[in-house]
Amino acid sequence: MEDILDTFLVLVDGRPHPDHPADGNLVRRLTEKMGQLTFSLSKVKARHDIAAAIEEIKRQLQEGAERRARYRVDDVLARPAAAATSIDPRLAALFTKRSQLVGMNVPMSTLINMLSASDDDMSNRKMKIVCVVGFGGIVKTTLAKRVFDEFKANFCCAAFVSVGRIPDLKKVFRDILINLGHTDSNLMVLDETQLINSVRGFLESKRYFIVIDDIWDEPSWNIIRCALDDNNLGSRIIITTRIHAVAEKVGCSYQMEPLSYESSKQLFCGRIFGFGSKCPDLFSEISEKLLRKCGGVPLAIITTSSLLANKPRNIKVWSELCDSIGSGFESNQDMDNMRKILSLSYIDLPCHLKNCVLYLSIFP
Incomplete structure (x- = not known):
């Protein structure tokens, strides 16, 4: 219908010609009006065709509405045979081998020191909450899991749970x-309030250690925090997040x-040649280019090196991969998972920074 209205404006809805503006001359004004009348009479067929086209659209809409009512489309519910479920790409971070962890010693010792008891007995009995904050792919989950495994033996009970960008707080x-x-x-029949009461009741007399991984917003943390009561037994909590507002909270x-x-x-x-091995001189220059593109982000380094480990050790192949990393042409499961994780960081950016990133992508 919009297209038809545009046609109407072009063919039918005439305007005074800009080269002949109306003025005070009576004869000239009369001549222009006569010209416009003649011009309008010559467009009767165009008016009729446009009216017919609009009537045809109205007729098609009416038929569509009648079919919808006849087949009762709104009453049909989609019931897929097997709903497709996406696997959390961060899941692999929970089961990374210790031998494959690099650069974790300093963060681990720092985080453990932040959680550890002090000399003050009263301070020891207070619950401590530490937030690990950083952008996607910086291995917050891996660090939290490593500390969890090292530290949990000191507590009566421990739990490691993930929240995610669209949290299901009942779960x-x-x-x-x-x-x-x-x-x-x-547990499946309890609502949020009943579940919170169950958690509080279970932890009431226990010294516990809980990791809440991947919190995306303050309201979710506020509700989860209600369940984690400070019972003055020296409990410890780690949360991981990309959101600085949560960390400030x-x-x-x-x-x-x-x-x-x-x-x-x-x-x-280590991922390509084996841990403890050095990069051959032939690949040193291209390796430096790839590492600069990865920017110290462990997820990017692991994904890129895993991709190269399955390719021939040929300088041309490596160069082609280096050139294609930013373009998205290379595709495998690891690359797709990396893009999925990093894209969440992009989605969470404010609008003006999204535009900035898009410009940088177009003009690297």
């Missing part, structure tokens, strides 16, 4: 209870930093 509370060893079989935070060049190189070469 989060159920996961906490199940990880802590709660055996109630009625917690107060005590550890900022994750990209890997140093040496650690990046160690991780990169």
